[in-house]
Amino acid sequence: MSFKPFLAYSASAGSGKTFALSVRYISLLFMGESPSAILAATFTNKAAAEMRQRVVDSLRGLADKNNEAFTDAICVQTELSREELLRKQPEVLARFLASSSYIVTLDSFFSSILRSASLEIGLEPDFVTKEQGEDALEKHFLEEVQAQGVLSNLVKLAMDIEDKRFMKIFDLMQNFYKVDPLLPKQEEGTLALARQEEACESLRVKMIKALSDAGAPARCMKQFDTTSIKELFGKSLFEKETLGEHTWFKKVANDEIEGLYAFLKKELAHWSKVKEAIVLDNLFKIYDYYKNATIMSAKISGVLTFDDLTYFTYRLLHESLSKEFLYFKIDSKFKHILLDEFQDTSTLQFLLLKPLIDEIFSGYGQSEFKSFFYVGDTKQSLYRFRGGVEELFDKVAQNYGVEILPMDTNYRSSRNVVEQVNRWFETTMEGYTAQKSRPGASEGYVEVLESEVLIEDAVTHAKKLLQMGVDIDEIAFLVHTNKDGQSLQEACEHEGIHTLLKTSSSLKNMPKIAALVAMCEYLFFGEKIDAQAMMLKVGKTLEEVDVSWFSAFMSPLQVTDRLVREFGYFDEDMNILKLLEFASAFSDIPTFVEEFKSSSIAVASNSVHGAKIMTVHGSKGLEFEYVILLDKLTRKNSDKSALIYHYNDNLYIDKILYRTKGRENFDEAYAQIMEERKASAIKDSKNVLYVALTRAVEGLIVIRKPKDSVFDEIGMQTMCIGTLKVHEISSREAFTKHEDTSVVISNYGTQEVNSADEEEEKDYEAILFGTALHYTLEMLGSFDEKSLELAILSLKNRYGQQLTDPSMAQIENRIRNLIDHQAFQQILDGAKVRKEQSLSFEGELKQIDLLLEYEDHCVVIDYKSSKKYALKHENQVRYYQKAIANITGKRTEGMILYLLEEEIEIKNLN
């Protein structure tokens, strides 16, 4: 059989690893395996969604010409002929759509494990996962610390250590928490820093005397004339074995002086060890409180960060009493595990998966068919400092006896891109093997240009591509930081290029929005400096603008709205809408301004279509027809972390080192670890370049700075090969291209939305209300009062900050009306109920709100909160109806459930 049950692919970018994973997934389905027995984990939500889409698309289009490579690969894996595949296809597709599948991100998978047994560790199962603002976490922590009376410890630590890096003690605590289960046990010791300092001090004084006695010049004595041990310790003087190796001391270094030097070096080395022990001791004492505060806050609020998720899942799997039961439960589900981007799996994530992987291997050899497959590329490992450990790739293979195979052909990029990437990395990256181009690859285009004005040039090049007829959706800008992305987005929008900015950044960090809020602050408090940013943005001075309309009694919404209109500040910017929505929750300006500064409102993307703007990290695993890659706009960050973690061979942390200036002169092990760290930092930054330069399909344009460029590391020079040609859109792509649904915002905020026709305009509040209503319905376990209570709790967690209280009450009311609706309950009778069912039909992935399956027919139901676009709704549901009928082969009815303010209305479309 050509299906190797235990296999890994270690291969370069674009060589088809994710492709192979999808082939394997579908092959398993054709080999009779149930979707619920296969766990396929990818790294990002986008990758998971794409893979689901790919599975459905390929299952549907097995016979399509452009799916040939995929179908052939499935034939090879399954040893079934094309005809056999086609014969089985309807049944396999139906099975896939009908049962739950686990094509997920690791985070969402862990979240589902945790949910299934969270009560075991005192966590309510209706928790939600989202990143919390640092401010909220920091507040909890400080409250806990204050309540326990250990604030003085914190202050003492900062004072004792005189280390500015500890001002960010909160970051240190967060970093501990991220790797909590891997942390080493802290040893208790006697810690006498003062005595050690005295010993060093007395040797220092003796040294000055000995030097003076030997007639050394003043500059020699000055070297030891320090005001603190810390200062003395940091002197480059201690780089050498003996003092006489320094030219200044050559003549005077007698035996006494060399003896004192050696002794002083030893005592200083000991001093740094004692200091490290004190720092760690204090930090770990404080960490206990931090951990408590974090765990309690997560349990009480039901809001978990991704770090909480990992922490709780680890505790559940490794310490909960019922773990055997849990393994049993999960094991009964997964017979096959497929992992993408394995090079970025962290040790902790691997430890969470390990029981499941162990189960696969322990059952092997018996009659059961089980498999384990993973793919990755260590050249693309980007998360070393977040705990991603590329060494896992080989270790896991060794441990379980998995065969690692290479792949040598690039299926993604044009010939010029593949060859140029080979040229850049062959000589600069250790172990790099040149990739081959796939037969029939297009010629492609690569250009590197130098510029002092990166953003302007990036915009100019995008314009050039657009003028040539390149579709805006096919262009992606890659940048190094979220901040770079925001500046670029502003420039693009200014030039009329629509963009989609994918960022984790929050609204308060957007210069345009922050300027607007600062302007409100100016109007209220009168500090001219607060008006500056906004004046700069609109190109005016305060003297030129008339703000006499302002009164301190105006609401924050009125003021922001007026400012936006007065200054023509809108530009169809969704973020302005978000700000207006946020402002509407406050009645006075000072509270609004203050709350805004500590808010963490996610930045909106501006429209459905547009050039993508992404960080290189965010682009991992993705591909774009044309890539414009920008050098780093801001300066390179230097690594300043105060604590250095050292991992042992089992990938647990065996040492935490306190980083001190000059310590490499006293401590060989430390010096070696720092060298290793430097080497891996260089490797990491090269990996980032590798990921960035391998995303382009047809054309790649790199804009580098003349000096201090991140690309210097691979010796990148300006160049240009190939010709820019618009890639021909294949007929399938042309067919599946969506109609243009770009958002045109014509009304917002306080304006009355006045639309009688069917044209879609965006009423942001209505959209938010509709989304929240859908979310609550999705969270509703069954249609009864008890489930409603839980669903409302989830609603509050998720939308509590955005929705007003009356809107919340409205949602609850409308759903209660639905539950109480007799006709609706009758419809549910005898039906298999599925919620939020994904459906791919005619190339589009849709979500069906409610799918009811009866023995002989199906009913597709769509929820709506208003009848505003009734005709459009009907068309949409008819489309779903057609799709379900096609897929299941059963007669299918369509219904729209209007959950209106006063009543429930059921519209039957048959």
Ligand SMILES: Nc1ncnc2c1ncn2[C@@H]1O[C@H](COP(=O)(O)OP(=O)(O)OP(=O)(O)O)[C@@H](O)[C@H]1O
């Ligand atoms: N055997 C193949 N035949 C035809 N096309 C392929 C084949 N393998 C991969 N492709 C196509 O090549 C492109 C790159 O493949 P894929 O994304 O799977 O690569 P990858 O190795 O996962 O890349 P990365 O390491 O960058 O994530 C995709 O568009 C994919 O559809």
